[in-house]
Amino acid sequence: MRNKEFPQKKVLSLVLCVAVMLSVMVTGAGAAFSDQDKIENTEAVDACSALNIIGGYPDGSYKPEGNIKRSEICKMICVALNGGEEPTLGTPANPTFSDVRNTPNAAWAEKYIESCVSQGIVSGVGGGRFSPNGNVTGSQL
Incomplete structure (x- = not known):
């Protein structure tokens, strides 16, 4: 290890990899957003929602077209x-x-x-x- 940043970056990479892997396994377990029909990558969104990484907006939407x-x-x-x-x-x-x-x-x-x-x-x-x-x-x- 060359510096102390390496462990955090490694952990973040691991967390993101797990989220991607879980996106294959988790279907329909995420939040039902009011604009669910506009979400293209539903498995990834459902996985991140199930893992509490995302929660949508106060109005119940996900805004998949947004930044x-x-x-x-x-x-x-x-x-x-x-x-x-x-x-x-x-x-x-x-x-x-x-x-x-x-x-x-x-x-x-x-x-x-x-x-x-x-x-x-x-x-x-x-x-x-x-x-x-x-x-x-x-x-x-």
């Missing part, structure tokens, strides 16, 4: 790394990024973002910013 925000993926990673349970996380007195704590629709995710940053899983976009409401790109994922 995943950088803040949302941090929560998904934290829950996946905690075995599908909501982790107990705190926030630092001084935030790492200037655009999270006081940004509408982003402050809720500060503890997840800070946790992922401290584990070396994610980083900012430069200039002391995280861009929590920005979309996750394939490269970032």
Whole structure:
């Protein structure tokens, strides 16, 4: 091992592999979203839902045509790394990024973002910013 980031990345890779494998085995066990008929990869969505990695939106939808925000993926990673349970996380007195704590629709995710940053899983976009409401790109994922 060359650095301490390796174990977390290995665990994250393992969790994602297990989710993919379970997607083959778990059918119909996930949440029934109000827009279920629009979901193309139902097995993967059902597996992630059954593992509590995703839960949909407050209105009961999944929004499969939508994008995943950088803040949302941090929560998904934290829950996946905690075995599908909501982790107990705190926030630092001084935030790492200037655009999270006081940004509408982003402050809720500060503890997840800070946790992922401290584990070396994610980083900012430069200039002391995280861009929590920005979309996750394939490269970032």
